[in-house]
Amino acid sequence: MEQCQKIIGISNVLTSDFDKKPFLLDWSKRYSGKAIAVLKPKTTEEIAALVKLCCQQNIAITPQGGNTGLCGGATPRSHGDSVVICTTRLNTIREIDLDNSTITVDSGAVLSTVQETALKAGMLFPLSLAAEGSCTIGGNLGTNAGGIQVLRYGNMRDLTLGIEVVTANGEILHGLRGLRKDNTGYSLKDLYIGSEGTLGIITAATLKLYPLPKSKATALVAIKNIESAIKLIDLARKRCNADLTAFELISTRALDLISNQEKNWSSILNAKSGWAILLELSSMENSEYSRSQLETFLTEAFKLEFIDDAIIANSIQQSRDLWHARENIPEAQLKLGTIIKHDISIPISKIADFVKDTEIKLKARWPETQTIVFGHVGDGNLHYNLAPIATDDSLSSMESKRRAINELVHNQVYLYSGSFSAEHGIGQAKREELPFRKNIVEIDLMRAIKKALDPKNLMNPDKIL
Ligand code: FAD
Numbered sequence: 140m141e142q143c144q145k146i147i148g149i150s151n152v153l154t155s156d157f158d159k160k161p162f163l164l165d166w167s168k169r170y171s172g173k174a175i176a177v178l179k180p181k182t183t184e185e186i187a188a189l190v191k192l193c194c195q196q197n198i199a200i201t202p203q204g205g206n207t208g209l210c211g212g213a214t215p216r217s218h219g220d221s222v223v224i225c226t227t228r229l230n231t232i233r234e235i236d237l238d239n240s241t242i243t244v245d246s247g248a249v250l251s252t253v254q255e256t257a258l259k260a261g262m263l264f265p266l267s268l269a270a271e272g273s274c275t276i277g278g279n280l281g282t283n284a285g286g287i288q289v290l291r292y293g294n295m296r297d298l299t300l301g302i303e304v305v306t307a308n309g310e311i312l313h314g315l316r317g318l319r320k321d322n323t324g325y326s327l328k329d330l331y332i333g334s335e336g337t338l339g340i341i342t343a344a345t346l347k348l349y350p351l352p353k354s355k356a357t358a359l360v361a362i363k364n365i366e367s368a369i370k371l372i373d374l375a376r377k378r379c380n381a382d383l384t385a386f387e388l389i390s391t392r393a394l395d396l397i398s399n400q401e402k403n404w405s406s407i408l409n410a411k412s413g414w415a416i417l418l419e420l421s422s423m424e425n426s427e428y429s430r431s432q433l434e435t436f437l438t439e440a441f442k443l444e445f446i447d448d449a450i451i452a453n454s455i456q457q458s459r460d461l462w463h464a465r466e467n468i469p470e471a472q473l474k475l476g477t478i479i480k481h482d483i484s485i486p487i488s489k490i491a492d493f494v495k496d497t498e499i500k501l502k503a504r505w506p507e508t509q510t511i512v513f514g515h516v517g518d519g520n521l522h523y524n525l526a527p528i529a530t531d532d533s534l535s536s537m538e539s540k541r542r543a544i545n546e547l548v549h550n551q552v553y554l555y556s557g558s559f560s561a562e563h564g565i566g567q568a569k570r571e572e573l574p575f576r577k578n579i580v581e582i583d584l585m586r587a588i589k590k591a592l593d594p595k596n597l598m599n600p601d602k603i604l
Contacts, residue, residue, distance in 0.1 A: 210566025246277030
């Protein structure tokens with residue numbers, strides 16, 4: 140550790156159990172690990188020197204950003220043979236190039252800081268998710284994060300033009316190009332994005348910026364039935380085209396969780412079918428235009444009997460309240476005790492059949508459980524979660540069902556041509572199952588890539604593969 144202290148200073152090498160603790164437990168408190176030390180470098184060169192040192196001494200490394208990941212990817216394994224390299228001190232905004240519509244930032248920059256910096260320059264960085272006040276650009280890249288505006292702007296991979304990486308042997312890959320066209324062989328950038336820290340440490344990125352919309356219109360809509368969600372998105376795409384920026388499904392069970400005395404969404408919205416959609420249009424026109432576009436679209440949806448009821452936000456504050464409620468669902472769920480979560484994607488055309496069929500199969504085997512479904516249905520991404528009906532149902536009772544419930548839900552996902560990991564990644568949560576969910580050619584190629592880029596298997600071992 141002395142050599143690490145020489146590189147980054149004594150105060151940035153955390154070795155006491157007390158100091159290390161917050162870095163060794165994940166956000167959901169489901170995964171915990173051990174580490175020799177937590178290292179907090181400030182520059183790319185410091186990270187490169189630390190990785191070289193670890194490589195020489197065969198010490199494994201777990202990269203960590205804001206530690207908000209939901210698959211245990213940023214938690215070191217329990218062997219106690221690794222170090223955590225936490226990037227949060229590496230947080231400089233390097234450059235904004237307005238003419239190129241790009242921003243270049245260190246990977247430890249917090250997502251909300253990047254959004255705010257873009258905003259101050261009159262631009263939009265569109266990645267948006269509930270953990271944006273804590274998660275980092277490096278973590279967003281490591282997991283290829285999605286969130287609520289993928290429908291319009293794409294996920295982190297789509298938003299990234301170039302990256303800088305410290306490779307597994309401590310070399311610096313300088314790839315901070317702000318080019319929208321660059322066909323010069325294999326896309327190394329795309330290999331590192333979504334690799335969950337298993338191939339190297341991303342230290343900076345050049346990201347796309349967009350013109351800031353002048354107005355937004357938000358509505359919470361009660362749909363006739365789950366099939367109507369699909370009809371409604373089709374109509375929204377046809378009528379509103381690129382102005383449709385978010386389309387979130389919320390079951391009334393999820394709506395109940397975020398309803399309180401102050402704002403009781405469940406009683407305000409008449410969602411008889413058990414399903415609601417939170418949708419947003421944003422436009423380069425003024426707010427009257429957006430409002431009228433939304434009203435025209437919703438009127439048509441009423442006439443076509445896709446929807447039963449709608450609340451249109453009358454102010455920016457009301458729109459914020461709606462989004463705040465939506466973002467609170469993951470935390471509100473924690474009140475229900477043990478939750479069995481699934482971050483899945485299904486082709487949009489098959490979502491209704493998947494939801495109905497899976498509910499029937501789950502109820503037949505576990506009538507004592509309830510599904511809490513919400514998610515970015517415009518991208519085909521559902522957070523399909525199960526909780527006990529009675530909150531006093533013991534933790535161990537729900538835990539004992541976890542494996543079988545996961546198996547049933549994931550089998551259903553593949554029956555409907557989906558994926559068992561939409562946006563959160565594999566980490567350690569889905570590692571064991573991955574070889575059964577991808578074909579052997581894919582797994583063999585992934586292993587070959589890992590071996591080529593990290594021959595000593597020191598970068599975040601026991602994650603993904
Ligand atoms: P960490 O948790 O620190 O790390 C995540 C993974 O990335 C780990 O495998 C880690 O090793 C790796 N990593 C971290 N930094 C680097 C780096 N510099 N280089 C290489 N690898 C690195 N995710 C979504 O996609 N969409 C959502 O809508 C969403 N909503 C969320 C809501 C809540 C309330 C919470 C708690 C989480 C949510 N997430 C969501 C998950 C999480 O916020 C994202 O995965 C986020 O991108 C993780 O960023 P982080 O900095 O916290 O990464």
